[in-house]
Amino acid sequence: xxxxxxxxxxxxxxxxxxxxxxxxxxxxxxxxxxxxxxxxxxxxxxxxxxxxxxxxxxxxxxxxxxxxxxxxxxxxxxxxxxxxxxxxxxxxxxxxxxxxxxxxxxxxxxxxxxxxxxxxxxxxxxxxxxxxxxxxxxxxxxxxxxxxxxxxxxxxxxxxxxxxxxxxxxxxxxxxxxxxxxxxxxxxxxxxxxxxxxxxxxxxxxxxxxxxxxxxxxxxxxxxxxxxxxxxxxxxxxxxxxxxxxxxxxxxxxxxxxxxxxxxxxxxxxxxxxxxxxxxxxxxxxxxxxxxxxxxxxxxxxxxxxxxxxxxxxxxxxxxxxxxxxxxxxxxxxxxxxxxxxxxxxxxxxxxxxxxxxxxxxxxxxxxxxxxxxxxxxxxxxxxxxxxxxxxxxxxxxxxxxxxxxxxxxxxxxxxxxxxxxxxxxxxxxxxxxxxxxxxxxxxxxxxxxxxxxx
Numbered sequence: 247x248x249x250x251x252x253x254x255x256x257x258x259x260x261x262x263x264x265x266x267x268x269x270x271x272x273x274x275x276x277x278x279x280x281x282x283x284x285x286x287x288x289x290x291x292x293x294x295x296x297x298x299x300x301x302x303x304x305x306x307x308x309x310x311x312x313x314x315x316x317x318x319x320x321x322x323x324x325x326x327x328x329x330x331x332x333x334x335x336x337x338x339x340x341x342x343x344x345x346x347x348x349x350x351x352x353x354x355x356x357x358x359x360x361x362x363x364x365x366x367x368x369x370x371x372x373x374x375x376x377x378x379x380x381x382x383x384x385x386x387x388x389x390x391x392x393x394x395x396x397x398x399x400x401x402x403x404x405x406x407x408x409x410x411x412x413x414x415x416x417x418x419x420x421x422x423x424x425x426x427x428x429x430x431x432x433x434x435x436x437x438x439x440x441x442x443x444x445x446x447x448x449x450x451x452x453x454x455x456x457x458x459x460x461x462x463x464x465x466x467x468x469x470x471x472x473x474x475x476x477x478x479x480x481x482x483x484x485x486x487x488x489x490x491x492x493x494x495x496x497x498x499x500x501x502x503x504x505x506x507x508x509x510x511x512x513x514x515x516x517x518x519x520x521x522x523x524x525x526x527x528x529x530x531x532x533x534x535x536x537x538x539x540x541x542x543x544x545x546x547x548x549x550x551x552x553x554x555x556x557x558x559x560x561x562x563x564x565x566x567x568x569x570x571x572x573x574x575x576x577x578x579x580x581x582x583x584x585x586x587x588x589x590x591x592x593x594x595x596x597x598x599x600x601x602x603x604x605x606x607x608x609x610x611x612x613x614x615x616x617x618x619x620x621x622x623x624x625x626x627x628x629x630x631x632x633x634x635x636x637x638x639x640x641x642x643x644x645x646x647x648x649x650x651x652x653x654x655x656x657x658x659x660x661x662x663x664x665x666x667x668x669x670x671x672x673x674x675x676x677x678x679x680x681x682x683x684x685x686x687x688x689x690x691x692x693x694x695x696x697x698x699x700x701x
Contacts, residue, residue, distance in 0.1 A: 248391040253279045253362070255561060256396035258369045258382055258409060261290050262345075263533025263550040264402030265352040266308060270558035272359035276565060279394055280353065280361055281384065283368040290349030292404065293433050293511035294547070295465050296473055297448055300339040302548035306555040308352075311343045315351060317467040318342040321446040325612075328453045328605035332612045335447070342448075342467055367392070372399065372409045379528040382409065397570045398528055398561055402554075405516045405534040418523045418681060419531055425481030427518035427537075429460050429544050432487035433475025433511065435467070436504040442466045450543070452608050456494050458484050459601040460544075464500055471508070474501055477544055479601055480514065488512055517541045519591040519667070522685050523678070524582060525575040530557050538582070541590060541597040549586055556581035572678040580674065588671035591688075592664040595695060599660045602699070610650055616657075656699060663695040 255271065257264045260282040268280045284291060297320060303310050310316075320340035324333050357363045366387040373381040373393060381395035401409040405423060413420045445466035452461050459479025466472045476491060478484045488510075495501045516537040524536040532538065533550035540549060560578035564570050603611075610616075670691055675684045 248393060249386065251279065251392065251394045253277050253394065253396045254565065255279070255398045255400065256382060256394045257281065257400045257402055259402035259404065259533075259535075260353055260363070260365075261292060261349070261402060261404065261533065261550075262547045263535070263538075263554050264400065265289070265349050265356070266306070266551050267400060267402065267532060267554040267558055268356035268361050268363075269308070269352040270306075270554060271561065272356045272361055274558075274562055274565075276561070278356075278361045279364060279396070280356065281364045281367050281369055281382075281394065283366065285365050286350060286353075287346065289353060290345035292345075293431065293475075293509075293513050294345065295342075295433065295448075295463055295475065295545070296345055296467075297342050297465050298340055298545065298547045300341065302551050306551045308551060311341050311348050313347075315344050315348040316341055317344050317471075318445055318465075320448055323448045323450055326449060326451045327612045328455075328609050330451070332609070334612060342465055342473065364394075369394075369403075369408060371412050374414070377414070379413070379526075396528075398530060398564065398575070400557070401529070401531045401535045402533050403535055405514060405537070407531070407535050409529075410531050410535055413526075413529070417526050417529075418678075418685075419521065419526050419529060421521050423516055423537070424518075426479065427516060428480035429477035429515045429517050430480050430484075430487055431460075431475060431477035431513055431515055431544065432491055433463075433473055434491070435471065435473050435508040435510075436501075437506045437508060438470050438472060439503050439505045441469050442472060445469055452605075452612075454603070454605050454608070456490060457487075458482065462495060472500075477515065479517075515539060515544045515546065517544050517594075517597060519594040519688075520582065520587045522688075523572075523579055523681060524553065524557070525560075525578050526572045526678075527575075528570050530561070530575060530578060532557050538586065538590070541594040542600065549590070552586050553578075553582055556585070576677060580676070583671050583674045587674070588668050591667040591671050595664045595667045596660060598696070598701070599656065599699065602701070607650065607653055611653070659695070659698050663691070663698075666691055666695075 254276040255278045257280045260280050322337040324335050326333050367384050369382045369384045371383050373383055379399055381393055384392045386392050410419050449464040450461050456462055457476040457478055460477035462476035464474050476487050478487050516539050518537055520538050521536045524531050532553040534546055538549040538553040539546040557578045560575055564574050670688050675681050
């Protein structure tokens with residue numbers, strides 16, 4: 247026998263996106279279900295660097311991590327050259343969090359406020375009737391089949407897109423992820439046999455030989471523990487990151503001097519501009535599911551928080567209007583694309599360029615101060631590159647880059663297209679009716695950009 251549940255909103259997936267959405271909606275008065283296939287110990291279980299900027303909490307009103315939820319306070323990041331002789335220190339407050347502990351807190355707060363939480367419950371596919379999304383099919387912990395119906399179904403299942411990829415192909419949210427727009431990551435949390443220097447500064451190592459199309463990281467969690475991992479660009483037939491970890495990183499003193507491995511795991515991360523649309527009729531996709539990730543460093547928690555924050559506002563408005571169409575839910579798109587998506591698109595253009603640099607290019611750029619710490623910070627925050635500048639500044643940059651004229655010409659192209667990508671999001675469609683034309687425009691812009699870079 248199949249058990250049937252009826253809710254206003256059904257949230258599938260209780261990771262950083264789904265659990266924060268439940269938290270934001272906890273006092274909305276709506277009848278909400280939050281579903282995840284894991285138990286409490288598995289919440290927020292996706293492997294990650296576990297680091298996040300403080301500003302993401304300030305912008306969304308989420309509580310700061312504290313106690314067991316906080317592994318390390320962060321004052322900045324050191325970006326380290328391939329030869330390890332140049333360090334670009336980028337200051338900025340943040341946290342390394344215990345994902346499970348923080349996720350548990352949000353889920354418990356949501357449950358205390360009346361949201362129904364279903365753990366160890368596996369959603370299998372969307373339920374579609376007469377070309378309308380009406381719910382999801384699931385298997386309960388006891389093996390019983392169940393149907394969860396709702397006016398709005400939220401896919402927060404990560405980049406795998408459990409629901410999104412099973413929607414009808416003609417629905418715009420069913421947008422496949424190109425493997426080239428992913429990073430394959432692997433990390434280990436290790437107990438170290440030495441004391442970490444400056445644990446309040448995270449370290450990112452740029453080395454295309456160790457982590458092609460990505461980077462490797464060393465994120466301290468106190469003075470005797472660190473999250474160490476790497477990511478490589480997907481779709482390029484590079485060696486698996488866990489293999490690289492064992493054969494290359496294990497040769498480095500910072501990595502090999504340890505007493506035990508606390509946890510080891512890997513995952514795929516989207517590294518691109520956001521999905522063309524986060525919403526459709528009765529549907530919202532958030533977090534990695536909507537490709538809401540910083541394309542340059544692959545950090546997804548902060549953008550997941552933002553996508554959930556804007557989705558929560560749109561959901562409340564939809565119930566006030568009793569309208570759950572794509573047009574009614576479009577506000578989630580407009581808010582996210584204006585606040586984050588625009589920046590994300592600029593960074594995506596930058597990412598495509600960065601992934602094609604050699605170690606020599608990276609070393610040269612850092613050595614000659616092509617990008618200073620403040621530039622790196624501003625680029626990550628605004629999605630704009632300071633190479634888009636006046637004639638005098640361009641001349642100064644050219645003098646610095648006499649040894650790399652081809653790199654200079656490409657940088658100018660990159661800066662130009664970062665601006666163009668951002669402007670494309672300034673004219674993001676105001677309604678679903680205009681989406682197809684806009685998608686054609688942004689697709690053409692990317693095609694032109696890659697052609698100019700010789701990709």
